[in-house]
Amino acid sequence: xxxxxxxxxxxxxxxxxxxxxxxxxxxxxxxxxxxxxxxxxxxxxxxxxxxxxxxxxxxxxxxxxxxxxxxxxxxxxxxxxxxxxxxxxxxxxxxxxxxxxxxxxxxxxxxxxxxxxxxxxxxxxxxxxxxxxxxxxxxxxxxxxxxxxxxxxxxxxxxxxxxxxxxxxxxxxxxxxxxxxxxxxxxxxxxxxxxxxxxxxxxxxxxxxxxxxxxxxxxxxxxxxxxxxxxxxxxxxxxxxxxxxxxxxxxxxxxxxxx
Numbered sequence: 227x228x229x230x231x232x233x234x235x236x237x238x239x240x241x242x243x244x245x246x247x248x249x250x251x252x253x254x255x256x257x258x259x260x261x262x263x264x265x266x267x268x269x270x271x272x273x274x275x276x277x278x279x280x281x282x283x284x285x286x287x288x289x290x291x292x293x294x295x296x297x298x299x300x301x302x303x304x305x306x307x308x309x310x311x312x313x314x315x316x317x318x319x320x321x322x323x324x325x326x327x328x329x330x331x332x333x334x335x336x337x338x339x340x341x342x343x344x345x346x347x348x349x350x351x352x353x354x355x356x357x358x359x360x361x362x363x364x365x366x367x368x369x370x371x372x373x374x375x376x377x378x379x380x381x382x383x384x385x386x387x388x389x390x391x392x393x394x395x396x397x398x399x400x401x402x403x404x405x406x407x408x409x410x411x412x413x414x415x416x417x418x419x420x421x422x423x424x425x426x427x428x429x430x431x432x433x434x435x436x437x438x439x440x441x442x443x444x445x446x447x448x449x450x451x452x453x454x455x456x457x458x459x460x461x462x463x464x465x466x467x468x469x470x471x472x473x474x475x476x477x478x479x480x481x482x483x484x485x
Contacts, residue, residue: 228252229405230286233293237364238394245398256282273307274299279314288322288405289315300341308345312352322409323354324401329362329415333458335450346413355409359401362417362459365391365474372431380442384451385425390460392418393474396467415463420470427471434475
């Protein structure tokens with residue numbers, strides 16, 4: 227199967243590309259700048275303008291759409307860019323488009339999530355047979371959040387917020403299964419094997435880093451706080467990934483006490 231991967235240089239893409247390559251997929255990957263290497267065919271394409279998309283999708287069986295721009299031009303890239311991609315894929319006769327989204331985009335009132343939900347709707351309304359995988363937060367994202375929350379000394383946050391971190395390796399494996407299975411025309415949730423409270427994640431993160439800092443509880447107000455405490459970023463869907471938050475901490479900090 228020949229697969230085009232958008233967002234191949236991102237946090238998930240850097241894991242997905244070698245995983246799919248090792249599974250025997252023939253890969254083409256997009257980048258906004260010329261690239262070579264990694265055992266894939268690189269093409270230059272830009273979702274924000276549509277430049278290079280027709281060439282990128284030509285001759286592929288499936289598109290794995292990972293690209294996103296959460297910090298700038300989000301509507302232009304995530305929503306309009308996804309529409310440009312689906313149109314180009316339709317014209318090229320692509321038989322399956324797999325879009326990666328986020329668990330909670332339909333519940334948690336975050337601006338970025340509204341764009342991701344709109345992009346899901348673009349995919350579902352398009353002519354290319356499709357599947358959507360909503361994944362929970364990656365452990366690296368949670369660790370970055372904790373680092374930011376502790377910049378002033380204590381770790382600041384709402385102790386009752388719930389998360390269910392999923393390892394990108396597990397997500398990559400699930401995406402391989404979805405590509406081989408073909409279009410499902412449905413949205414599937416995929417999460418890590420355990421739900422964590424914020425205060426539990428803080429405690430184990432500090433212990434792994436051998437750092438002593440207090441947790442300064444700050445309750446997130448309004449609907450956002452209610453959804454985050456009520457499990458808006460979690461799911462009961464199965465199957466789940468297998469790698470835990472503790473696995474991530476052991477891989478990252480185990481035995482070193484590094485900060």
